[in-house]
Amino acid sequence: MSPLAATLALTLGITLAIMLVLWILATLRRDVSLVDIYWGLGFPVVAWLALFRNGSAPRPLVMAILVTVWGVRLATYLLWRKWGEGEDRRYTAMRDHHGPKFWWVSLFTVFLLQGVILWWVAFPFQVAAVHAGPQAITWSDLTGAALWLVGFLFEAIGDTQMARFQSDTANKGQVMDRGLWRYTRHPNYFGEFLMAWGYYLLSLAAGGGWTFLSPLIMTALLLKVSGVSLLESTITARRPGYADYQRRTNAFLPWPPRNPASH
Numbered sequence: 001m002s003p004l005a006a007t008l009a010l011t012l013g014i015t016l017a018i019m020l021v022l023w024i025l026a027t028l029r030r031d032v033s034l035v036d037i038y039w040g041l042g043f044p045v046v047a048w049l050a051l052f053r054n055g056s057a058p059r060p061l062v063m064a065i066l067v068t069v070w071g072v073r074l075a076t077y078l079l080w081r082k083w084g085e086g087e088d089r090r091y092t093a094m095r096d097h098h099g100p101k102f103w104w105v106s107l108f109t110v111f112l113l114q115g116v117i118l119w120w121v122a123f124p125f126q127v128a129a130v131h132a133g134p135q136a137i138t139w140s141d142l143t144g145a146a147l148w149l150v151g152f153l154f155e156a157i158g159d160t161q162m163a164r165f166q167s168d169t170a171n172k173g174q175v176m177d178r179g180l181w182r183y184t185r186h187p188n189y190f191g192e193f194l195m196a197w198g199y200y201l202l203s204l205a206a207g208g209g210w211t212f213l214s215p216l217i218m219t220a221l222l223l224k225v226s227g228v229s230l231l232e233s234t235i236t237a238r239r240p241g242y243a244d245y246q247r248r249t250n251a252f253l254p255w256p257p258r259n260p261a262s263h
Helices: 003-029 034-054 058-082 089-121 123-131 139-167 187-204 208-225 228-238 242-248
Strands: none
Touching: 003 034, 003 089, 003 123, 034 058, 034 089, 034 123, 058 123, 058 139, 058 187, 089 208, 123 187, 123 208, 139 187, 187 208, 208 228, 228 242
16 A cells, blocks of 8 residues: 555544544534534644654645644634534534434534545645655745635634624624625635645645645535535525625625625
């Protein structure tokens, strides 16, 4: 078995094992939201496993550190936001839909599926750990690091601004359209998009060019699956002012707000 195949097999096996444990805990607690908190932590787990399996060369080490900073921040934020709130409404709706079958349906459609997606999206870390690439810093390293930094700031600042907005009871039922949220309806998702492509660029010098499907999958998730589309499918019913916000503010790419009267 090649070093890459051995690394992929190791990380997949451990990722699915962790997901199985999380599924057991979630079933006992009747709270599938645990899987969302692990999403951010799962990438550092894969990155460090791949690194330890193949040696700590500078490029994959930097990538592992960057994804750990992101993952720990995101998991901490989601845990704080979820504390005392109960199960996310998405999973409650699934639970109501499937009824008694939900305990095993969730194993395959939530936990194991998410584990496979996480493992696939983490391909750039695994390829970089195996092949390492040249010691010299390349243009793709610099570009990737810059994208990561901008993306991290977008997500971290956007989450902080939203947390402050939601902590003020006077804003209950209102639309957050300040700070970064004035220029994009989802600065946190846009930040994750930039970071995903930043990791890919960092892996280029280590032969990770073929892993472009990883950031593409992440982009599709953010735009069409678990990100923008899913969140906005119900939000207008809960926040009457959101339709106007949609008319004047880009969904994803940051841009100065439009004048609704001109459309």
